[in-house]
Amino acid sequence: MPGASILFAAAIWAHAALAVPVARSAYAVKETHYVPRRWTLKGRAPKHQMLALQIGVKQGDFDALERNLYEISDPDHARYGQHLSHDEVNTLVKPTDEALDAVHEWLLSNGIGEFDYSQAKDWISVKISVEKAEELLATEYSVYVHQDGTEHSRTTEWSLPRHLHDHIDTIQPTTSFMRARTNDVGGERQLKKRDGPWPPADYQPPTDPAIARACSINGTTPECFKTLYKTKGYKQKVAGKNQIGFNNYLAEVPIRPDAALFLQKYEPSAVKGAYEYKFISIDGGPYHDGPSTPTELANGTDKEANLDVQTILGMTYPMPVTAYTTGGEPPQIPDEAAGDPPGNEPYLAWVTYALSQKKPPQVISTSYGDDEQTVPIAYAKRVCSSFAQLGARGVTLLFSSGDHGVGNAAGNDASACISNDGKNTTKFLPSFPASCPYVTTVGATQNFQPETAAYRPADSLGPDGALHAYYASGSGFSDYFPRPSYQDQAVKSYLKKIGSLHKGLYNTHGRGYPDIAAQGLYFQYFWNATNAVISGTSASTPLTAGILALVNDALISSGKPTLGFLNPWLYKKGYKGFTDILSGGNGGCNTTGFPLTEGWDPVTGFGTPIFPEIVKLAGGKC
Numbered sequence: 025m026p027g028a029s030i031l032f033a034a035a036i037w038a039h040a041a042l043a044v045p046v047a048r049s050a051y052a053v054k055e056t057h058y059v060p061r062r063w064t065l066k067g068r069a070p071k072h073q074m075l076a077l078q079i080g081v082k083q084g085d086f087d088a089l090e091r092n093l094y095e096i097s098d099p100d101h102a103r104y105g106q107h108l109s110h111d112e113v114n115t116l117v118k119p120t121d122e123a124l125d126a127v128h129e130w131l132l133s134n135g136i137g138e139f140d141y142s143q144a145k146d147w148i149s150v151k152i153s154v155e156k157a158e159e160l161l162a163t164e165y166s167v168y169v170h171q172d173g174t175e176h177s178r179t180t181e182w183s184l185p186r187h188l189h190d191h192i193d194t195i196q197p198t199t200s201f202m203r204a205r206t207n208d209v210g211g212e213r214q215l216k217k218r219d220g221p222w223p224p225a226d227y228q229p230p231t232d233p234a235i236a237r238a239c240s241i242n243g244t245t246p247e248c249f250k251t252l253y254k255t256k257g258y259k260q261k262v263a264g265k266n267q268i269g270f271n272n273y274l275a276e277v278p279i280r281p282d283a284a285l286f287l288q289k290y291e292p293s294a295v296k297g298a299y300e301y302k303f304i305s306i307d308g309g310p311y312h313d314g315p316s317t318p319t320e321l322a323n324g325t326d327k328e329a330n331l332d333v334q335t336i337l338g339m340t341y342p343m344p345v346t347a348y349t350t351g352g353e354p355p356q357i358p359d360e361a362a363g364d365p366p367g368n369e370p371y372l373a374w375v376t377y378a379l380s381q382k383k384p385p386q387v388i389s390t391s392y393g394d395d396e397q398t399v400p401i402a403y404a405k406r407v408c409s410s411f412a413q414l415g416a417r418g419v420t421l422l423f424s425s426g427d428h429g430v431g432n433a434a435g436n437d438a439s440a441c442i443s444n445d446g447k448n449t450t451k452f453l454p455s456f457p458a459s460c461p462y463v464t465t466v467g468a469t470q471n472f473q474p475e476t477a478a479y480r481p482a483d484s485l486g487p488d489g490a491l492h493a494y495y496a497s498g499s500g501f502s503d504y505f506p507r508p509s510y511q512d513q514a515v516k517s518y519l520k521k522i523g524s525l526h527k528g529l530y531n532t533h534g535r536g537y538p539d540i541a542a543q544g545l546y547f548q549y550f551w552n553a554t555n556a557v558i559s560g561t562s563a564s565t566p567l568t569a570g571i572l573a574l575v576n577d578a579l580i581s582s583g584k585p586t587l588g589f590l591n592p593w594l595y596k597k598g599y600k601g602f603t604d605i606l607s608g609g610n611g612g613c614n615t616t617g618f619p620l621t622e623g624w625d626p627v628t629g630f631g632t633p634i635f636p637e638i639v640k641l642a643g644g645k646c
Contacts, residue, residue, distance in 0.1 A: 049186040051162045056181040057199035060398045060444050062171045069165035069177040071155035078372060079148040080194040080406045081127055083117040089409075092116070093416040093462070094510075097592040105585030107418030110382050114144040117413060123191040130188060134160050143380045144413075147372075161198065168201070176201065194402040196372075201398045202456075222485060230473035239472045242487040243548040243557045245290045246338030249567055252472060252543070255574055255635045258646060260343060261581035268573040269346035269385035270332045270566055273370045273392050275310050278303075278333035278347050279326050282315075282550040286334040287341075289555070290548060294341030301333065301345035307373040308351030321552055328391060331549050331558055332566045336389070339570030343577070346385050350374040371457060375410040378419075386576050386586045387420045389569035391562035393498075396456040397444040401504050408460035408505065415589030420576075421463040422569050424561035425538040426455045426498025429479075429612025430530070441613035452500055452530045452613055458537050459502035464590045465537040467628045468497040468544025468564040469605055477608030477620055477627045478544045478559070487546055488557055496611040497544065498561055499618050499626040501534035508535055510592040514624040521621050529613070539591060540602060541628035542568045571633045575642060582644040593642070599630040601637035 059065070083089075095103045108116075124145060131139060131150065140149040154165045154177060162183040169175050182198045223241045230236040239248035250256035260266075272278065283298035305311040316326050329347070336345055350370045370392075378384045396404065411421055430452040431441045443449040458465040468478035482494035501507075507515055515536045544564035546557040576586040590598070605628040610617030618626045636646050 049188075051183040052186050052189065053181055054184045054189060054192070055194070055199055055400060055402060057201075057400050058444050058446050059168060059178075059180060060201045060395070061440075061442055063168045063201055064171075066167040066169050066175070069154045069167050071153060073154045073165075073177060075152060075154060075157050075165075075177070075197060077150045077152060077157060078196050079127065079150065079192060080196075080403070081119040081146050081148060082123050082191050082193055083144075083146050083409065084119055085116050086409055086412075089113065089116040089416060090412060093412055093589060094592060096416065097589040099593045099597055105588070107585065107588055108416045110379075110417065113379075113413050113416055117144045117146050117409075119146055119191075126188060126191050130185065136160070142376050147376060161195065163198070193406050194400065196400070196403050199400045200403055202394045222487065224484075227471065228473065232473055235472055241471070241546065243546050244543055245548050246335075247290065248472075249339060249543065249571075252475075253571055253633050253635050255339070255571060258574060258578075258635070260340075260574070260577045262577055263343045266573065266577045266580055266586075267344045267346065267385035268336060268340055268387045268389075268569060269348060270336060270389040270569065271374055271392065272309070272329045272332070272347060272349040273374075274328075275320075275325055275351075276329040277310050277312060277316075277320070277326055277349055278329040279316050279551075280313055282326075282330050282553060283333050283337060285553060285555075286330075286548075286550040287337060289550075291338045291341070294337050297337040297341040297345065298333075301337070301347055303347050303349070304377075306348060306350040306377045307370070309349035310351075311349060316552060327549075327551050327558060328562055330551050331547060331563055332389065332391060334549050335547065335563060335566040336570050339567065340573055343573060344385075348374060348377075350377075371407050372410070375407065375414065379410065379413055384414065384417075384419055386418060386588075387422070387569050387573040388414075389422045389566045390457070391424045391560075391565050393424060393426055393455040393458050395444075396454045396459050396502060396504055399456050404456055404460075404504050408457065408462055411457070411460055412462040412589075415462050418586055418588040420569075420572055420587050420590050422565050422572070423458050423460070423463050423465050424498070424565040425458050425465050425467045427468075427495050427560045427562075428498060429496030429610050429617045430500050430526075430615065431612030450529070450613070452526070454500040454502050454504075454530075454534070454537075455498055456504070458498065459500070459505055459535055461502075461505050461508040461535045461591075462589065464539050464594070465629070466561060466565045466568045467499065467538035467541035468559075468561045469541050469608070469628060469632055470543070470545035471608075474607065475543070475603065475605055475632055477541075477605055477610060478561075478564075479609030479611065480545070480559070486557065492559070495545075495559055496609065496617065497538070497541065497627055499538065499610060501530045501532065501536050501626065503531050503534060505535040507533055508591070510595045511536060511539075511624070514595055517623060518621060518625055522619060525619070526615060529615070536624075536626045537629070538626070539594060539629040540568065540631065540633065541605060542571070542632050568633065571635055572638075574635060575638050575644070578639045578644040578646055579642055584643045587642060594630065595624075598638065598641055599624070601634050601641045602629075602631040603634060604631045 238251035469475040478497045480495040542564040
């Protein structure tokens, strides 16, 4: 399938020519951002390197969009479930003519006459050289190298004419050093002959015979999840109307033959699903239908994509599934002759495409994230506001919470938990987009009866006889986004319980996450035609998405609206349909992390789903 464009060409010449020219004003700094740790300056960026600039024009009435979002997501409001249409959302966020005219005049006066709009016209895309971008933004681009070898052309400061400061929220790539990464910890440090205790000494076998038969610490399967979360036996009624989707970044591609092998072994009735799911390539995302390529195998890619598609198909077949694969890494190309540059940071590329669709899937899972502090706050807020637009249209967006506890960095190393404020302050590191208040963030559990928070020390022996990496369900409080009203009571109650623990290491006024959790340890999956196990909130998130998609099936067949943006309902009444997790570990930054408590906590949220209870609380029938 050819790549799907995320933007559509806008014929603006007549409009711009008729616009009243805005008097040119002096330039002033619009944004500065420190270079994050682990990035090193290499040298000036090549002048002829091409950039795909994304200009975030100030939205017309986001406050009204947010008000609508909360009203239609509040189970006690008269408008609950009355999701907005594609056109209604675009009308609310479309920039004013004044803003668009001012930006057009600025671009045209700088000799830039070709640019594209998003459908709501709140993003403008411009393809220009580094040399031209430096002139346009009164800045200098340099090449920065991450310790893993990733290179980006970025700047630490850029400017705009003063009269545009109120009309433009953000422009990227400029100061963004984000590197979307998978939230899975499947890679073994080394293989060895098993010589330690297995299962672990603290493992408690299930006492429920059905769970004991279905679930094994040696590797979980769809049969286990269906039994544990009580979807087993549910017959879908409106699979054609109800859909689910999941995102892939970093050149990840779900491999159909691997999915078929997984389903043949663990869910034979769903084997056809391996070849029936829809594949959409966005912004140059890779696509193929056969086995992994030699390059993919050598790089170990496609493990995350395989985990997602196999988990979702195992839970939801015959529900239609859409796999999105989005390019955008890196957001520059070598020279002018290289053709169209790939898009910007991948979350924006994907959400812009999703917003252009009349009927996106009702539940969409994303198992990627990055340090919040590597993302400029203005850009993070605009991407987050785009997630709100999807929520207002009735889409449930799930993001994984991360796999390194409060640190969002590999291992339990305090040296990695350093602020990006120029002062090198030791602190907990929240993750983005997990910290966005308009998405539902998913943590991880392990064991079965009882389930506990997912935690595994470094070099722990696994069921495959390998030593596995450190792993703790991601958790934290945003430094960018204030605590939303829907979770005010739950978070205040938790903070009162823990008192001064870790005082000064996190923002007590920030949006807390995760919101809910699900199994996230030792999932059975296939990669390169080989059965193995993999762990992470990358596993918890597609699993939760599958369960919530089944809830939507029950709601639609009962004549009820789909769940949509989940959180206001979840924090007001939906939490009663989840099993509270009361034990297990956390960690990160060489600390004990956040403790689990009764009720919501920033490790497993409100806990794990109980399918029939969620359906009942949402007004449907199983």
